[in-house]
Amino acid sequence: MYPKSLPYLLLLPATLFLVLFFLYPFTLVAWQAFTTDTGDFTGEFFQEMATHWKFNTAMLNTFLLVLAVVPFQMVLALYMATLVNGMTRGRDFILYIWTIPLGISDLAAGLIWLAIFEQSGFLNSMLHGLGVIEQPVGFLGYQNKGTIFLAIVLAETWRATAIVLVILVSGMGLIPKEYAEAAEVFGASRWQRFIRVTLPMLKPSLQTAMILRVILAFEVFAVVVALGGTNLPVLMSEVFTWQYELRDANVAAAYALVILAISIACTLVIMWALRVPKGARV
Amino acid sequence: MAEIKIRQVAKQYGSTHALHSIDLEIADQEFLVLLGASGCGKTTLLRIVAGLETATSGEVWIGDKRVDKLPPRDRNIAMVFQNYAVFPHLTVFENIAFGLRMAKLPQTEVDRRVTRTAELMHIEALLKRYSGQLSGGQRQRVAVARALAMEPEVLLMDEPLSNLDALLRMEMRAELKTVLAESKTTTIYVTHDQVEAMSMADRIAIMNKGEIVQASSAVEVYRNPAAHFVGSFIGNPPMNFLDATSAGEGVWNVAGVQLKGPVSTQKKLQFGIRPEDIIVHQEGSAEAMGDRPSMVATVRVLEPLGSHLLASCRIGDEILRVVLDSDAPVKPGDELRWSPAPDRIRWFDPASELAVA
Ligand SMILES: Nc1ncnc2c1ncn2[C@@H]1O[C@H](COP(=O)(O)OP(=O)(O)O)[C@@H](O)[C@H]1O
Numbered sequence A: 001m002y003p004k005s006l007p008y009l010l011l012l013p014a015t016l017f018l019v020l021f022f023l024y025p026f027t028l029v030a031w032q033a034f035t036t037d038t039g040d041f042t043g044e045f046f047q048e049m050a051t052h053w054k055f056n057t058a059m060l061n062t063f064l065l066v067l068a069v070v071p072f073q074m075v076l077a078l079y080m081a082t083l084v085n086g087m088t089r090g091r092d093f094i095l096y097i098w099t100i101p102l103g104i105s106d107l108a109a110g111l112i113w114l115a116i117f118e119q120s121g122f123l124n125s126m127l128h129g130l131g132v133i134e135q136p137v138g139f140l141g142y143q144n145k146g147t148i149f150l151a152i153v154l155a156e157t158w159r160a161t162a163i164v165l166v167i168l169v170s171g172m173g174l175i176p177k178e179y180a181e182a183a184e185v186f187g188a189s190r191w192q193r194f195i196r197v198t199l200p201m202l203k204p205s206l207q208t209a210m211i212l213r214v215i216l217a218f219e220v221f222a223v224v225v226a227l228g229g230t231n232l233p234v235l236m237s238e239v240f241t242w243q244y245e246l247r248d249a250n251v252a253a254a255y256a257l258v259i260l261a262i263s264i265a266c267t268l269v270i271m272w273a274l275r276v277p278k279g280a281r282v
Numbered sequence B: 001m002a003e004i005k006i007r008q009v010a011k012q013y014g015s016t017h018a019l020h021s022i023d024l025e026i027a028d029q030e031f032l033v034l035l036g037a038s039g040c041g042k043t044t045l046l047r048i049v050a051g052l053e054t055a056t057s058g059e060v061w062i063g064d065k066r067v068d069k070l071p072p073r074d075r076n077i078a079m080v081f082q083n084y085a086v087f088p089h090l091t092v093f094e095n096i097a098f099g100l101r102m103a104k105l106p107q108t109e110v111d112r113r114v115t116r117t118a119e120l121m122h123i124e125a126l127l128k129r130y131s132g133q134l135s136g137g138q139r140q141r142v143a144v145a146r147a148l149a150m151e152p153e154v155l156l157m158d159e160p161l162s163n164l165d166a167l168l169r170m171e172m173r174a175e176l177k178t179v180l181a182e183s184k185t186t187t188i189y190v191t192h193d194q195v196e197a198m199s200m201a202d203r204i205a206i207m208n209k210g211e212i213v214q215a216s217s218a219v220e221v222y223r224n225p226a227a228h229f230v231g232s233f234i235g236n237p238p239m240n241f242l243d244a245t246s247a248g249e250g251v252w253n254v255a256g257v258q259l260k261g262p263v264s265t266q267k268k269l270q271f272g273i274r275p276e277d278i279i280v281h282q283e284g285s286a287e288a289m290g291d292r293p294s295m296v297a298t299v300r301v302l303e304p305l306g307s308h309l310l311a312s313c314r315i316g317d318e319i320l321r322v323v324l325d326s327d328a329p330v331k332p333g334d335e336l337r338w339s340p341a342p343d344r345i346r347w348f349d350p351a352s353e354l355a356v357a
């Protein structure tokens, strides 16, 4: 037996670390967003942020990206995880290949896809080589917002589906095989087994993966900047712009708080939507 | 009508033979128990009948339909799994209703069947609960109710009671027997517990190393084991075996005494007798001795088990277990004079290990 205080003692370093490097800076940011230089409480920075002409565009672009990327990723990762889970041979090999993008930073991922899509990139050379096009196409030019968006969705999917895959594969591995077999014996088709047994039992993993992805998707930045420059403003790139180009740390802080609020709200919604009733846990 | 025919079914996992050529027929509405030690292939055989495993070769017939190429859901079977496999994300009601919903039965019929089977298994009060809020015994009941609700032609059960404690197991054994007798399904029931097998089965199929050694009624496998293995596996304590050497035609020398036995070309046989089929002759009493040949064994260990006294004795370097009356006046070191009940003696071929008539 160890003393009751031991767990708390062991948690102390991590807690101190978080207080020092997260809670403290966070309070500073919040303070900055809500107070003037003289220390008076104010909403003017939020107002300034919201009335700026790029605010609505950035908000819309971010939400569209999240809505396009996350559901697509979830479905894709579920499909891939099902495939991997059904494999007996070569399973680990496939998993290693599919998770390679995990080891690449988001900026590097953005640059890889830039090399594909830019005017002198792979895609143009290939299409030209095949005789499909005469002149290189400016896929990422400012007049082609649609293709920029599509390229970002592709790059983000390529980059960040693997983490969802890993979470889902391990989650599926935890579901005893007997449940699928029972479902099969009691008449469920492959699709019904997936919908009625695998998915509900995978809820905790889906929850984790979804929260992780949604939060990170709202913070999308490097890939967007690499592929779109300033042509497709998103919330995070606006934080950057306000902080370093417009030199207004207060508005940047307000932006940061908005992103945080959205993340918290989404987390709560996901936790509620994918909750497991008490007693129904495995 | 759903008799099950298993024809020359074999199963290999890589180089291990889990099942050699299995032939077995189970009559309509029969309760057949597959009994054998852990690892002998019971689960594999059951899963092949269920369709959860494909046989390497052989055929499985249910009724007059060959099913070994059909998926489980087209076989009209229901199954109770060893670990119950009660879905944790569904209530007890929805668990029992699972197969009925898959079969797209109307809601009124689903309600009727769930209610009926829940009552049968005494879990009607638990219908709104989740599996996590049930005890092992209750989960077991849900698993059986889910299978019975299907009103299947064939019911397969893989060690359904093995995770319950002893008392609960005895209770459920009797209850299951009554419920299943009424349900009129053909049942294959897997267990490694011989008491469970003997008490429930119409017929017991005893498996050893991927083969069925004997398939008969409980009394028959007990009285007339078809092989050395059956005698040593069934019965607690198991059958006694002593070496026998030929002493002329139909006469065998066992522990220094000549006994009448089968006519055989073999030089050696094994003599088998159940511990309770040994007649012990009290010292000094002429009674029961008659002119029967009697052998001598030295008592080594005594185990007073209440209903009887179990004596482990030695004859040379062979062991003989004898069931004695609870208050028999013996102590370790005593010499017992005994003879086998003549009609209970069985003979086995030491090479093939099969019984010799
Ligand atoms: N999926 C499998 N892969 C390889 N060997 C297996 C597999 N399933 C069972 N076996 C082997 O087949 C034999 C029979 O197993 P099983 O049918 O589970 O026995 P029982 O149910 O009688 O305990 C065992 O030796 C076991 O190791």
Ligand SMILES: [Mg+2]
Residues within 6 Å of the ligand: B039, B042, B043, B044
């Ligand atoms: Mg088994």
